[in-house]
Amino acid sequence: MGLEKYGVTQELSKIVVDYIDELRELLSSDLWENIFLNCSKNEVFIFWLLYQKQAVNMTEIADYIHVPLNTATGIISRMEKNGLVVRNRSEEDKRVVQIGFSQKGIEQFEALIKELAHYGMKVMGSFTADEMTLFYKMTSKIMEILRQENSSTKTHKKVRKITIE
Numbered sequence: 001m002g003l004e005k006y007g008v009t010q011e012l013s014k015i016v017v018d019y020i021d022e023l024r025e026l027l028s029s030d031l032w033e034n035i036f037l038n039c040s041k042n043e044v045f046i047f048w049l050l051y052q053k054q055a056v057n058m059t060e061i062a063d064y065i066h067v068p069l070n071t072a073t074g075i076i077s078r079m080e081k082n083g084l085v086v087r088n089r090s091e092e093d094k095r096v097v098q099i100g101f102s103q104k105g106i107e108q109f110e111a112l113i114k115e116l117a118h119y120g121m122k123v124m125g126s127f128t129a130d131e132m133t134l135f136y137k138m139t140s141k142i143m144e145i146l147r148q149e150n151s152s153t154k155t156h157k158k159v160r161k162i163t164i165e
Contacts, residue, residue, distance in 0.1 A: 043075065046076070050105070055088070084104055085105050
């Protein structure tokens, strides 16, 4: 079974399948843990948001990672249990809870950035100037395609109706 049923030629299908299999082997669980320090995708994005804003509320987190509020609350609870974030009540309005980095969270975020920079510099350092230009152009094209796909998905999103009895 190949990718031919998706309109991909048999030759290209073999190349893609082999490439993904090799990538799977190269991104072993040890390497993945080294780079992302056992963080989920959403946790990494929350780290990034906290790095940018220092403190945010749950609604901002849910909006930023595109999940329902209860899902964001669960992620933050797990991160708080692991000592990565802290919840603080606002002095001005006690109903408002702000989420911020704990000291351990700052250290983990800095380690995460250090690991990403290490691997990024290794990869980028191996490129020639022409390859860097080509890489930038290809990455920009991929991002544009994903932007277009994302905007078309948002316009076609179905409204879910819930019947209340």
